[in-house]
Amino acid sequence: MEQVIANGLYLGAQYALIALGLTLIFALMNVLNFAHGQMYVLGGFVVYQVYGLMKLPFVVALVAAAATLAVLGALLERFLFRTVIRRSEREESTMLLAAGIAYFLDAAILLMFGEKQRGVHKIVSGVFVWDNLILPWDRILVAGLAVLFIVAFILMMQYTKPGRAMRAMAQDRTAAQLMGVPVQFYGLVGFALGAMLAGLVGGLLVTITGVNSGIGGPISIKAFMMVMIGGAGVTGGAIAGGFILGMLESVGLTVLHAYGDLTYLAIFVAMMIFLAIRPNGLMGKPWG
Amino acid sequence: MTDPILAVRDLTKRYGGLTAVNEVSFDVQEGEILSIIGPNGAGKSTIFKLISSFVTPTRGEVRFRGEVVSGLAAHVVARKGVVRTFQETTIFKGMTARDSVIVAHHLRSRASLFGFFFGTAAARRDEDAFGRSADEILDFLGLGAVRNELASNLPQGHLRALGIAIGLAADPKILLLDEPFAGMNVDETNQAVEMVRAVRDRGVTCLLVEHDMAAVMKISDRIVVINFGVKIAEGTPAAIRADEKVIEAYLGVEDESIGL
């Protein structure tokens, strides 16, 4: 039992961080970033390259992953999304663009890193044992780092000037603009930040589960689910959604252990029923 | 007094701990223009949504011709003849003025939708009738010249008129107008006032929610005043003008000129 909860919390911390990035981009730009999972994969491969192959310290690798993704996110916003949003008659067109970018990153990652599953050696070894609970130290460290990033993100959104500006933008873009918030600039910052968060989780998790070029799409779908459960565009919702999905998976895979895929079928169906009752998720505002 | 066309009884709406509307009751008589006024945030809009059934009351009820309509789906209430317009210039942006009004005739159609799919005789008859009726309504509201313009290209004043035209096309017995004079200058307001009178003269009872006191005083047969979700006064414009509670409510909450 403790084991299941611990696993759930560990998963939840990662998931929450993934969902935060997705929900940030959605809140600021009204863009559903299909390429979020691919950004995660890219972050994993950067760490694989820097930490695994070049043998530099893990911290350096993680910073490299964050920086790479932040730059990529900024470039995507500046040169692709901004243009399409301006020229398109329907804002849904950004979904096509995002899907195209997802394909593109998939292809680029496949060309650069091949299709093999890649892993790196553990960042710390050893296992934490307490009564019935057994957890490897590296998982604890990774979960701790994820929580640290989440807290840092919340503090930044709450107390810094860019954070306040972005919150205002998420509330009401037009009003924020009228109040003198440079919305274009913060759109770019938000996109970079969202991509960076995806890269950070990828960089963290590659030390435990490894990474391969094919998991981008499935990660995106998970991120969508968390955001739906919690409510799109809301920080608290993303965190709640992440922890709920992590816990559901942990419990589900234990209880329905023998049935494998049924766990996900059950989670999906439960989520659809939940959304039928609460169309905006736990904390979301009405959309549209 | 005859039976009211619309009876509001003990209408209450709570959002969490907040009571937006508290035990409001009033009647609307057939053929009158009744206005609901009150300071910003007094609960007018909530009452409006409750009557048009876009929101379900926590307690109390709305009766249309003696039949309880609160709690029914919004489109069902509209079919019975309680039709609302929207405060924002909410229209079908991608359609022409005429097409918007034709679509709004939907309720009057006798042919089935599948009849329209296959173009049966009944459907074509309806189609022609709707076209004529739409033209009549557009002319009636002074929109004849712009009937083939895309709604998104129309100026503000025409949009309001189009909103009313769409409402009229749905064949209302009572038309609920949400702040029909908001954001208008004096000339535009005077025109809009004439428009609402003309609608009433067609035999459509009008219920307004409005902020513009001057226009309300000019147009209304009776006025209901709401403050903090509670009805504080009801009566003719003259009576309302003299009511101390009303003056207090307005002057106490806002220092904006209210044109008394």
Added chain:
Amino acid sequence: MLRMVPLPRFAGEETGACCFPPPCSEAKRGRGTTRRVVEGARRSALGYLGDEPMSRTQGAGRAAAVAVFLAAVFVAIPWAIASTGRTDLYYTLSSVALLAIASGGVWLTFYIGRINIGQGAWALAGGYASAVLVATYGWSFWLSLPAAGLICAFASVLVGLPILRLRGVYFSMVTLVLTEVARLTALALPITNGARGITSIPTPGPIRLFGLTIVPAFDSLAEPNRAFYFLSAAMMTLCFAGLWRLVHSRLGQLFAALRQNEDLASSMGVNVPLLRVVAYAISSFLGGVGGAIFVAIAQSIYPSSFTINDSVNFMLNCFLGGLGFVFGPMLGTLVLYFGWDLLFQTGPYQLLIYSGSMILLMLVLPNGILSLLNLRRRAP
């Protein structure tokens, strides 16, 4: 014992390699001069037909365009294929037609203002429905085809009632998940035979009326693929004619009203939830029919026959063709499918170039290919 929690597995992983391959990856690779002719003919037909809903234009030009389209699809293409001997194109073009039917359904949900990324679920459901009816219960394919469509329509009413209340991205994300639900259900149910799928499905039998054979049994034909081409093309023509009529009827006007403003529509007495479900049911019907014929051609179906990638591609077909045009999905499917095929020779760079050009196309024509028509119309 330490229990590792594995990262969950989704569709793409089983097939290995990359996660988002477009659906046509197993298609026979076809190239040839005929294609350009074909494409040109179709496009000219589209040029006349593809009209913004609600506007009324001249009937004569439209009739001519329909005639050109029919002649191209049912005479010129078969003739060109016969004279060049490129019979593999029958299979390719059948696939395009069937994917276009399913995309047409997605387009209809776009038309009521919902972004549907779940058509793969209904294509899969329709495919399984037909496969089970034919292979397990011995139905005629011709009966199973409408049955598959109706089963999908009925099921989509049940699913649609709750999820159509969701708007914007919520609906999109739920439909995306729906595709996974369909796949996992197919894996779990006994009647669908799990991961092994249903194979060796008999080809369509004959249709006889009053002792006359109207359609011969497909396995008695020298070129069953040609028969499948005619079947697919005829179904596509029928479905899009129906869709066109629908959009230009009162129902279509009401759908457009829903898209533009659901609250206003309901204030006029329009039963918004009902109409939404009707549109979704028609959409799913088209998905089911497309899937059922696909299965008849492939003679097999697996849980991975239609995946999330297909769902995304159905949506992309609509976007690419242009959402303002009934015939957009047809053009979008054709271009995406052949574009993908054409890039086969670039080997490992196929997906890179494909997605790169998709991104470029979005930058240049964010409102779809057929939006070029609007530019031309506005110019003079």
